[in-house]
Amino acid sequence: MFVDIAERKRAEEALRASEERYRTLVSATTSVVWTTDPAGRFVEPQPGWQAYTGQTWDEYRGLGWQEALHADDRERVLAAWKRAVETGEGYESETRLWHAPSGRYRYVAARAAALRDQAGGIREWIGTFSDIDDRKRAEEQFRLAVEAAPNAMVMIDQDGRILLANRELEALFGYEREEVIGQPVELLVPERSRALHPDQRRGFFADPRARTMGAGRELYGRRKDGRQVPVEIGLNPIVTNEGVLCLASIIDITERKRAEQEFRRYTEELKRSNRELAQFAYVASHDLQEPLRAISGCVQLLQQRYRGKLDQRADELIEHAVSGAVRMQTLINDLLAYSRVDSRARPFERCDLGQPLAQALANLQLAIAESGATVTSDDMPVITGDPVQITQLLQNLIGNAIKFRGDQPPRVHVGVDRKGERVLFYVRDNGIGIEPQYFERIFGVFQRLHTRTHYPGTGIGLAICRKIVERHHGRIWVESAGGKGSTFYFTLQAGSAQDEQPGQYRHGG
Ligand code: ADP
Numbered sequence: 001m002f003v004d005i006a007e008r009k010r011a012e013e014a015l016r017a018s019e020e021r022y023r024t025l026v027s028a029t030t031s032v033v034w035t036t037d038p039a040g041r042f043v044e045p046q047p048g049w050q051a052y053t054g055q056t057w058d059e060y061r062g063l064g065w066q067e068a069l070h071a072d073d074r075e076r077v078l079a080a081w082k083r084a085v086e087t088g089e090g091y092e093s094e095t096r097l098w099h100a101p102s103g104r105y106r107y108v109a110a111r112a113a114a115l116r117d118q119a120g121g122i123r124e125w126i127g128t129f130s131d132i133d134d135r136k137r138a139e140e141q142f143r144l145a146v147e148a149a150p151n152a153m154v155m156i157d158q159d160g161r162i163l164l165a166n167r168e169l170e171a172l173f174g175y176e177r178e179e180v181i182g183q184p185v186e187l188l189v190p191e192r193s194r195a196l197h198p199d200q201r202r203g204f205f206a207d208p209r210a211r212t213m214g215a216g217r218e219l220y221g222r223r224k225d226g227r228q229v230p231v232e233i234g235l236n237p238i239v240t241n242e243g244v245l246c247l248a249s250i251i252d253i254t255e256r257k258r259a260e261q262e263f264r265r266y267t268e269e270l271k272r273s274n275r276e277l278a279q280f281a282y283v284a285s286h287d288l289q290e291p292l293r294a295i296s297g298c299v300q301l302l303q304q305r306y307r308g309k310l311d312q313r314a315d316e317l318i319e320h321a322v323s324g325a326v327r328m329q330t331l332i333n334d335l336l337a338y339s340r341v342d343s344r345a346r347p348f349e350r351c352d353l354g355q356p357l358a359q360a361l362a363n364l365q366l367a368i369a370e371s372g373a374t375v376t377s378d379d380m381p382v383i384t385g386d387p388v389q390i391t392q393l394l395q396n397l398i399g400n401a402i403k404f405r406g407d408q409p410p411r412v413h414v415g416v417d418r419k420g421e422r423v424l425f426y427v428r429d430n431g432i433g434i435e436p437q438y439f440e441r442i443f444g445v446f447q448r449l450h451t452r453t454h455y456p457g458t459g460i461g462l463a464i465c466r467k468i469v470e471r472h473h474g475r476i477w478v479e480s481a482g483g484k485g486s487t488f489y490f491t492l493q494a495g496s497a498q499d500e501q502p503g504q505y506r507h508g509g
Pocket of ligand 1: 400431433434442447448458459
């Protein structure tokens, strides 16, 4: 008897302790705890449920609790619950549940387990639910953002399974979303790269940080129809409760690649035709000199020997032939000078432009003296370039400023304006000015605005200037308000000597 009572007491004590533990657990958890009978009905008041849903005991007793579920979720949740009740296996689902304090439905995750009696029959269900609304909403926003992204996107887990795909991905790869979700991402990789892919994926997850995939390699995606699309892929780690995932953003670069190729082809073609043209100008001007010299020598001899010995008409014709030959020689020499900007190009060096300017002024000494010109200048900077050509450039511009003078004695200023890596130069005069409609034209070969009787010249000077400036990666242009003088601007590179190779071809002359 005595032993029996003691044992019962111990058993009661153990039971009380266990219940206390259970109650502590229930009140300490942030989840709501609930219990139902074996058929899934509430048979006693559920304070947690009541507080969350605002339902009264009369409303939720029995199967009344179903009313608190969102109408769209009800069918799915009830089916899962029914299955659990029938099989006695654990229950787990996510649903929107009415939340009285905030006056709206919130996402909750519910779980329940069957509590069995000694015979193995279900005695009751004991379950919990917890509010996962914030997480669900963040997930939903994330999903919407991915969906709205202008690029194709897939999210994969560490095993390379596709968890999420957006509409752009469907369009790019030709799959329906349902066909790729849950599949290995290698589905989207061309066969020849598939074997390597798992290793690359492990590489990413071993050191998960945002990066572009492939670094310099050409990447291709494989469409459902087997066609390969050149792509660029950005990888982003996404940290979730279930560990790190990878969100890949995929851009179709077919169009970009095509445009690049086109561009390369055009540039090549342009370079080639430029080279040919330059060579042609060089060869033409160089090789034409020889026969021209013969013609001009002959007609000059004719002139000396036979002037006044034939008739007057013959004298005139010979005179025309001589001046034509002389003029042609000038033109050919100019053309040769033009093509020498390339063929006689020298490597760039760092040079103080004080020297080329002094040289240009020395070459123009006679013109300056004759016209009574005043030439002033700012301090000349150090630039990177070909000093011989810069001398020619300055000489042509200052020479023009003096040549195209008005009634006043010429006043010419060579100005400098440093702008970081670029230096802006200008040559300003008080001459006859230029009408805006000729601003472009005057830089063309043999383009001039005046007859030779007014101002001597052939119209090659500015064409040479432009070629020199462009070879120096600069720009040249003019500004002028008719009659108020002109200002020619050009830019050159300051900074370190960056050697440039001289012209590709070289000829004797
Ligand atoms: P050229 O001096 O042999 O005529 P350029 O190529 O040097 O050839 O100049 C082309 C034309 O641009 C000139 O004929 C002239 O009409 C105009 N031009 C050039 N420089 C000036 C200037 N400083 N003022 C007015 N017109 C100019």
